[in-house]
Amino acid sequence: MLTDLDNTLIAWNNPDGTQQLHDWLQEMKQAGITVMVVSNNNHDRISRALARLDLPFVARALKPFPVGINRAVRQLGLSKHAVVMVGDQLLTDIAAGNAANVRTVLVQPLVETDAWNTRINRFF
């Protein structure tokens, strides 16, 4: 399972993630499903954000382009049929998933307060 980071796994006002998130990640681990973060953020920002979650990630994914998702799929060594991309934004996460030819799941953003550029994307 590939997933966006900001406002999909964690919210800016709770960078450690909720108990619910930690429980779910544990369940995924037990089920043998790898959860990999595909984010447009840079390496440092993501590794800081994921310090307590211990998840593999692809940084500077260039969503809505398929580059980062393709890189993640290659790293996992899986067929695209076995991969799903989860995210809270149509114009980046879902567009990138579609461009990469993987299934996508659009989720509600964790919090409604966004950075200004996210607010513009969400409007469209």
Ligand SMILES: [Mg+2]
């Ligand atoms: Mg997001």
